[in-house]
Amino acid sequence: MTSASATVTELTPLACLDAQNEGVKIALIVLNQPQSLGVLAALWSKAVLKAVTDGGVNRLFNITKPNTESWIPDLITGDFDSASPENLQFYKNKCSEVICTPDQDYTDFTKCLQLVVKKIQERNLQVDYIVSVGAFGGRMDQVMANINTLYEARSLTSTPVILLDDVSMACLLDPGKTVLHVQTGREGEWCGLVPVGGTCQHVTTTGLKWNLNDQPLKFGDLISTSNTFDQSASGLVTVETSHPLLWTMGVKMP
Template identity: 25%
Template sequence: MKRFLLVAGGSIQDSFATEYLKAEKFDCILAADSGMEFFYRNGFVPDVIIGDFDSVRQETLSYFKEKEQILWQELNPIKDDTDTESAIRRAISMGAEEIVVLGATGTRLDHVLGNIELLGIGLLEHVKIYLLDAYNRIQMIDTGIRLDKQNQFGDYVSLIPYTQSVKGLTLTGMKYPLDHYELKGFCSLGISNEIQEDVAEISFEDGILIVVESRDRM
């Protein structure tokens, strides 16, 4: 499986991100616009830099322009999509089968919600996409998944319906199980479940779910 890492321009906890980058193996690493700042601060060099470069410091941009091995894609600042969306689509065009996005969360809730929306690109293109920060791992699913307790991220699993309803939702191996339940919108029932068995299973018959694995502290 070809795994890509994308660093966007949202909030990043450097200690978490650098440890994650050192521990994981990726086939390609991309920076979206001011995502370059993370690499500049921590002494890493991405393989690909993409963006309109309207939110990155000139010092950082000049530093990476001197690195001959980087593949560049400069975007028109007057465009319909964000730099992060363009970077996700670029990664998919390069053969990514899994994309982990750092810097997709933060104080700009419009950007956070927009980035969660971009997870749907993965469903359409059959590419697994995760948004990751020090406290959350977020994915969007249209089919059932298994979560190993040993490898889960954090302590809690929350399920939020992206479609109007998710039909036939069944949860096993969790503190709060469900059996062929219809999870509808405008409801907080799916928040803060916990994995209790070695493996938890989420299955459903129709709909799309946002799955958030989270923790309160590191």
């Protein structure tokens, strides 16, 4: 268990979708997976830095027709084996910065995240969350690679990294205690705690319908999926964990 003196982290996972919270600033990463224009539009106005990975160029170009000129990213990265040359040239002509990242030891998402963190530091930007859209659709191996990037992100930045689409979100909770604010109105009915990176020896929660009390979570035994919120908990969930733990929940778009 974590000690009583351990740092408590406050997190509002869907602050990026909260229309009432105009002060939230994000860095946005668009991945090469199916996109929802509704989610993208909600995030675009909060983004102080907008980045696109490789084939995400095609996704962004196609979903924003016929108003593509109003959706110009700041940064495009990747090895460019997926991006249409014509679409890539379109964004180059609109002054998007294009950086080739050929290293095959990392995914396009991880390489883009590395550059986004660097740009945030260079430009001294205020960023509350780094949000990646298009993280869950398509191939299962790519979904798992995106979750792995959450683990890699722990060595890159202290800014929370959020995976998002129009039905789900996920983020990684660090060891210690996290207070999750889940009252933006965008939360769906379900939530879960998944020990993707290995066994979590001690997990204690409040604010859920089925809470954990100093219990281990591990694959082949107990994992907390298909959980939901305690409606009497005033929109607060606490999670105290001995090891990094994946938090995921439903997203409700209008």
